[in-house]
Amino acid sequence: MAAEGGGAKPGTQSRMENFRKVRTSEEESPLPFPDLPPDVVEMKVKEGSKIRNLMNFAMAQMELKGSRQIVFSGCGRAVTKTITCVEIMKRKLGGLHQVTKVRYKTLLEVWENQDPLPGGPAQNLTVHKNVPSICILLSRDPLDPNQTGYQPPEPRHGPGTQLGEAGEDTSSSSTKGLKRPLPPPREELLTKKLQVRVPDSPRGSGTTDHQPDHHH
Numbered sequence: 001m002a003a004e005g006g007g008a009k010p011g012t013q014s015r016m017e018n019f020r021k022v023r024t025s026e027e028e029s030p031l032p033f034p035d036l037p038p039d040v041v042e043m044k045v046k047e048g049s050k051i052r053n054l055m056n057f058a059m060a061q062m063e064l065k066g067s068r069q070i071v072f073s074g075c076g077r078a079v080t081k082t083i084t085c086v087e088i089m090k091r092k093l094g095g096l097h098q099v100t101k102v103r104y105k106t107l108l109e110v111w112e113n114q115d116p117l118p119g120g121p122a123q124n125l126t127v128h129k130n131v132p133s134i135c136i137l138l139s140r141d142p143l144d145p146n147q148t149g150y151q152p153p154e155p156r157h158g159p160g161t162q163l164g165e166a167g168e169d170t171s172s173s174s175t176k177g178l179k180r181p182l183p184p185p186r187e188e189l190l191t192k193k194l195q196v197r198v199p200d201s202p203r204g205s206g207t208t209d210h211q212p213d214h215h216h
Contacts, residue, residue, distance in 0.1 A: 019111040019125060027108070031071060032101040033137050041067055045074035045082040054085050062093060068140045075105045075133035086136045090154060097139045100149040105133040 031042065041061045043054055061067045070089075074082030090096050106128055113123035137143075143150060 018113055018115040020114050021109055022112045023110040025108045026075065027106045029105065031073070031137075032103065032135055033071070033099065036071075036137075037069065040069050040071060042071045042073060043085065045072060045078045045085060047077045047081070049078070049081065051081065051085060051088070055088055058085070058089060059092065062089070062140075069137060071135060071137050073133070073135045076107065076129075076131040079132060079134050082134055082136065086138065089138060095140065095153045097141070097143040097153055098151040099137045099139075099143055099147060100151070101135045101137075102149075103133050103135075104130050107131055 031040075041058070043058055045054060058070060058072075062070060072082050072086050086098070090098070107130075109127040109129060111125040111127065113125075116123050145152065
């Protein structure tokens with residue numbers, strides 16, 4: 001059985017090498033967002049798309065033409081690039097409401113036989129693929145916060161730390177970590193403990209007795 005399998009594999013592989021993908025198309029499906037204006041711009045991101053070209057066009061629509069909403073969509077290997085474009089626009093414009101929808105789409109691939117039988121008809125293979133797809137709506141106007149996939153606007157990134165309306169640090173987790181005070185050395189803790197034992201207030205001594213245990 002092993003010999004038969006080993007003999008069949010090279011033949012199968014050589015036959016598959018004769019086929020070349022000549023066309024890929026996506027099934028058409030409506031955008032998964034209700035109440036979109038008919039003239040909304042949809043940026044269809046492809047695997048070979050240039051991010052700079054996509055962003056130049058998208059930014060022109062939002063800033064120069066005054067569009068209120070824009071949709072980025074991509075499937076398969078273009079999903080990561082689609083998310084990258086969205087994050088770039090959110091950082092540049094700020095204040096954008098976001099709704100993200102994930103689903104599956106069907107890709108239709110046509111493969112053509114490059115070595116057909118003499119005198120025979122051209123042989124094509126049609127392959128249907130189900131691939132993950134993502135659609136992201138960005139809007140200057142408020143969206144329904146109760147719908148699935150909604151994200152509120154993020155503060156615009158400036159040179160310093162961005163604070164929300166309540167004064168809370170809304171930076172990334174890495175920035176938050178840098179702004180947390182580092183625990184003092186053990187020698188400093190012991191010094192503080194000795195200093196606060198001088199007053200007669202029992203609350204101060206009780207707080208400092210627990211402090212070293214908290215850090216160590």
